[in-house]
Amino acid sequence: MLKSLSTAASGMTAQELAIDNIANNLANVNTTGFKRSRVEFQDLIYQMVQQVSPTTQGTETPTGLQIGGGTRAIASVKDFDQGDPLHTGNSLDLMIRGDGFFEVLLPDGQIAYTRDGSWKLSSEGKVVNADGLPMEPPLDIPEDATAIMIDGQGLVLVRTASTPEPTEIGQIELARFVNPAGLESLGKNLYAQTVASGEPVVSTPGKDGLGTIDQGYLENSNVRVVEEMINLIAAQRAYELNSKAVQTAQDMLGIAANLKR
Amino acid sequence: MIAQSTRQDITANNLANVQTTGFKRDRLFQTDLIDAQSGVENGGVLGLRQLQKVITDLSQGGLHPTSAPLDVALQGEGFFVVSDGQKTYYTRNGHFQLSAEGKLITAQGHAVQGEGGEILLPAGQVTIGSQGDIAVDGRTVGKLKVVALENTDDLVKVSGAMLVSRSGSAQEREAQGTIVQQGFVEASNVDAMREMVEMIAIMRNYQVSAKALQAEDETLLKTVTDIGRVP
Numbered sequence: 001m002l003k004s005l006s007t008a009a010s011g012m013t014a015q016e017l018a019i020d021n022i023a024n025n026l027a028n029v030n031t032t033g034f035k036r037s038r039v040e041f042q043d044l045i046y047q048m049v050q051q052v053s054p055t056t057q058g059t060e061t062p063t064g065l066q067i068g069g070g071t072r073a074i075a076s077v078k079d080f081d082q083g084d085p086l087h088t089g090n091s092l093d094l095m096i097r098g099d100g101f102f103e104v105l106l107p108d109g110q111i112a113y114t115r116d117g118s119w120k121l122s123s124e125g126k127v128v129n130a131d132g133l134p135m136e137p138p139l140d141i142p143e144d145a146t147a148i149m150i151d152g153q154g155l156v157l158v159r160t161a162s163t164p165e166p167t168e169i170g171q172i173e174l175a176r177f178v179n180p181a182g183l184e185s186l187g188k189n190l191y192a193q194t195v196a197s198g199e200p201v202v203s204t205p206g207k208d209g210l211g212t213i214d215q216g217y218l219e220n221s222n223v224r225v226v227e228e229m230i231n232l233i234a235a236q237r238a239y240e241l242n243s244k245a246v247q248t249a250q251d252m253l254g255i256a257a258n259l260k261r
Numbered sequence: 262m263i264a265q266s267t268r269q270d271i272t273a274n275n276l277a278n279v280q281t282t283g284f285k286r287d288r289l290f291q292t293d294l295i296d297a298q299s300g301v302e303n304g305g306v307l308g309l310r311q312l313q314k315v316i317t318d319l320s321q322g323g324l325h326p327t328s329a330p331l332d333v334a335l336q337g338e339g340f341f342v343v344s345d346g347q348k349t350y351y352t353r354n355g356h357f358q359l360s361a362e363g364k365l366i367t368a369q370g371h372a373v374q375g376e377g378g379e380i381l382l383p384a385g386q387v388t389i390g391s392q393g394d395i396a397v398d399g400r401t402v403g404k405l406k407v408v409a410l411e412n413t414d415d416l417v418k419v420s421g422a423m424l425v426s427r428s429g430s431a432q433e434r435e436a437q438g439t440i441v442q443q444g445f446v447e448a449s450n451v452d453a454m455r456e457m458v459e460m461i462a463i464m465r466n467y468q469v470s471a472k473a474l475q476a477e478d479e480t481l482l483k484t485v486t487d488i489g490r491v492p
Contacts, residue, residue, distance in 0.1 A: 003270045003273075004266070004269045004270045004272075004273040005273075007270065007273040007274050007277050008273045008276065008277060010277050011273075011276055011277030011278070011279070014277070014280070015280070018280065038327070040282060040356055040368065041278070041280050041281040041282065041284075042281060042282075042368065042369075042420065042421050042422065043274075043278050043281050043284055043418075043420055043421065043422055044420055045419070045420045046417070046418045046419060046420070065267070065289075065313050065314065065315055066287075066315050066417060066418055067267070067270045067271055067274060067287075067315070068271075068274035068277075068278070068287065068418065069274065070273075070274060070277040070278070071277040071278045071280075071281050074368050075356075075368055077327070077329065077356070079327060079328050079329065080328070080329075081328050099386075178330075178331075178359055178363075178382060178384050178385065178387060179329075179330065179331050179358055179359045181329040181331070181332075181358070182358050182359065195359075195360065195361040196358045196359055196360075197359070198359045198363060198384060199384060201384045201385070208385075209385065209386045209398065234280070235280070237453070238276075238279045238280055238453075241276045241279065241453050241456070241457065242273075242276050242277060244276075244457065244460065245269075245272065245273040245276050245277075245460065248269060248460050248463065248464055249269060249273065251464060252265070252266060252269060252463075252464065252467050255467060255468060255471045256262070256471070258471075259471060259474055259475065259478075261475075261478075
């Protein structure tokens with residue numbers, strides 16, 4: 001009886017987490033390069049209430065009496081679907097069409113990965129992200145550059161006031177993972193490699209299964225509002241159903257308590 | 262009343278797992294109270310015993326798209342085979358990932374079994390065919406083992422939507438006509454409507470049992486207080 005109470009409580013806690021996650025997805029519906037996530041659940045251990053035993057008629061009960069102890073959230077998984085392209089016309093706004101991540105160098109020397117291609121120029125002419133973290137491999141734009149051209153394969157060309165012919169100054173590289181869903185979110189649109197994601201494969205865009213680069217576009221969040229609303233309804237109803245199980249258990253306990261007058 | 266509270270425990274667990282990937286709902290199967298024959302023969306008190314068993318409903322759950330390359334769902338009969346090195350487990354939860362060595366594992370870290378043992382995936386684009394063939398960048402690296410089991414009565418549930426053979430001798434056979442779907446996971450097969458109806462029935466049965474008990478109590482009370490009293 002009391003087991004049913006804790007089981008239903010575990011269901012309610014799990015649905016609370018699911019709703020927290022949906023709220024985060026919806027909050028990031030306009031975040032460049034954001035990837036929606038979902039919560040993965042697992043059933044808890046089963047208790048053998050009654051072992052498989054011979055009956056009085058000489059047969060055996062086919063299965064014992066096994067009762068589960070509820071559910072818990074085990075993982076939040078990212079969905080790396082392509083987000084919608086958003087035209088900006090800015091020469092340092094880049095979008096990856098297909099698989100892959102830009103790489104940025106963290107202050108501690110580690111590499112982080114991002115789908116957010118809204119690059120900026122630092123005061124020293126370095127290409128950095130909105131938080132000032134430099135692109136990896138580093139890309140320096142000459143001071144007198146008048147135009148920056150980046151092709152689909154990530155080749156960076158600039159035109160300066162003194163040289164009207166475009167000259168090559170660098171190459172953008174992308175990284176991809178076997179299991180991007182296993183990447184760890186660091187916040188600020190950054191991801192870190194984990195055991196589950198596997199080792200990154202670094203190459204030039206358009207090769208080794210990597211996507212190509214579109215200059216002047218940003219990748220919008222891949223959160224689909226309708227889908228999130230449906231998930232929200234499902235999570236809220238599941239929460240409600242579990243609360244009904246709590247209520248039923250409570251009513252049953254009430255009846256049991258009232259047996260003795 | 263005790264039977265009803267067991268039923269309630271099972272219903273609560275089904276409802277808690279309404280969103281658990283690969284979860285299969287349980288239901289309690291009961292027989293009527295059976296006379297314990299031996300008790301009668303020995304001239305003793307008539308014993309009563311009730312048979313109860315939990316039946317796991319292995320019907321198909323809905324397929325939920327995830328677009329993750331290592332998520333696979335089974336459409337049709339059968340289970341994926343996973344192992345922790347000692348025991349073999351069967352599961353319909355196809356939410357897989359990679360270990361540090363590039364081995365295909367479940368969220369609990371159990372190694373997913375292919376036709377030729379564990380599956381090692383090199384870096385690259387993973388595609389999984391409808392028959393469970395795994396290819397990386399177009400090169401075949403293995404095949405997911407999908408088996409159907411003859412004696413499903415022998416299976417017991419363990420955490421992680423997994424089943425394990427109680428006797429350790431599951432009779433495996435090749436799954437017939439099962440389709441492996443990449444980029445999907447199988448949702449729980451718990452039907453919220455059915456569980457709510459079940460809960461109403463539990464509640465009413467419980468109330469009826471309580472009333473019967475109270476009636477019995479009143480009869481006894483009458484016996485104790487009224488019989489023998491001179492009117």
